[in-house]
Amino acid sequence: MHKYEEQIVHPELDKPTEVEKVLTVDALAKAIGRPLELSHAGEIGASDSGHGVFFALDTQDNTQSYAIKRFGNSQKAQREIDLLHEAANRGLKTLQTVLDKPLAVSNVRGVDVVTRRIPSLGTMNSIAWSEYYAGQPSYESDIVPVMESIGQYIGNLHANGMHHGDMQLKNIATIPSGEFVTFDLENAYFHADKKSALQQVDFQDDCMKDITTVIESFARSGFMASSSDEIFWQEIQENLLQPYIEESDSLFLLDDDRHKALMHCIDRCKRIRNESNKTHLTIDRLVAHL
Ligand SMILES: Nc1ncnc2c1ncn2[C@@H]1O[C@H](COP(=O)(O)OP(=O)(O)O)[C@@H](O)[C@H]1O
Ligand SMILES: [Mg+2]
Structure with a gap:
């Protein structure tokens, strides 16, 4: 049943709304115990992300920010996390994950993969x-x-x-x-x-x-x-x-x-x-x- 549920969640997920972004940033702040705010600085063009990647900034330490990538399906999100780990294990330079599991937020469609933002990417x-x-x-x-x-x-x-x-x-x-x-x-x-x-x-x-x-x-x-x-x-x-x-x-x-x-x-x-x-x-x- 668990598997079935995961597969049917939001098959065609469109871009996150502003409200969803704010709720997600709040949930991430709780999950990592840091004060965060949604950041529009350096936002990426719509055509650069099918997943609606957005960013959060640590308000007490502005050297720390996070990229949040939304998936419609937690299996896919978990797979991305696992592959980022595998790439790092093989010595490839890759994005660093912040949570080992996808982040699910109530009242927000989909789940998120959170990585440390590389501002100069x-x-x-x-x-x-x-x-x-x-x-x-x-x-x-x-x-x-x-x-x-x-x-x-x-x-x-x-x-x-x-x-x-x-x-x-x-x-x-x-x-x-x-x-x-x-x-x-x-x-x-x-x-x-x-x-x-x-x-x-x-x-x-x-x-x-x-x-x-x-x-x-x-x-x-x-x-x-x-x-x-x-x-x-x-x-x-x-x-x-x-x-x-x-x-x-x-x-x-x-x-x-x-x-x-x-x-x-x-x-x-x-x-x-x-x-x-x-x-x-x-x-x-x-x-x-x-
Ligand atoms: N950790 C990160 N740091 C900086 N930019 C990021 C990060 N993660 C994603 N991005 C930006 O978001 C874009 C889309 O991310 P990507 O993983 O390619 O998802 P999609 O499947 O939506 O294309 C990237 O091209 C990059 O510009
Ligand atoms: Mg891409």
Whole structure:
């Protein structure tokens, strides 16, 4: 009965209301024994979180704040907590959980996963990818190193046995030291250290999916929007895939099926790029008329 209850709670949860946020912050304050208030400073854009992440600040110690991520289902929330722990155990830099169980608050829909807020967390979708052109000095100095480090980062996750499951620019973030922080693990898993050959193949296929979703997210971001598909693909290969392959120390990308999957991804990117080209051209035209 317990399980059944958990599964049907709020299957489609929309964003928390202000009242729900305040009630949740009060309940968190009680749970951790600190004076907290809801904080709107540095709020994230609606498109950056499907879960309506919001923040709480310690009113006596303003170096301490918390990120609250709401789930419709406590199993999913618990899974995210467990995976954050597992990532930390494997030596990955990740968000630090504040409670080992999801926080349930009366009169508030859903349950929450609470982590320590990293104020300087910068996600990769905040880069103006569409403003750079291959070959420009600023492209070489600003964009190429970032792409290489993204490739290495994903390669490192895979080498650590982790499939992320929602790999896209908005879920890839660094702190000022340049270290990557691993988060948003709802669809992630770690494969066991001792795995059968079959599980190994499944895992590699899933890693392939992380690669294809991140490439598509580059296309959606307007990366190389006004260049040809050939240039887009060449830049992805040289600056993202090569560092990825070196870091993951694998031949994932070389067998026929995976090559096909990549080509399929590039086809999808062409369509995404056509759409985003239209949007970018419209923005260019608007700016030209200002
Ligand atoms: N502990 C945290 N510190 C700082 N920012 C956070 C933290 N947790 C979440 N965020 C912000 O909230 C956004 C959404 O969180 P995420 O875990 O990706 O959930 P969603 O599934 O809603 O995308 C992140 O991109 C990040 O900007
Ligand atoms: Mg996210």
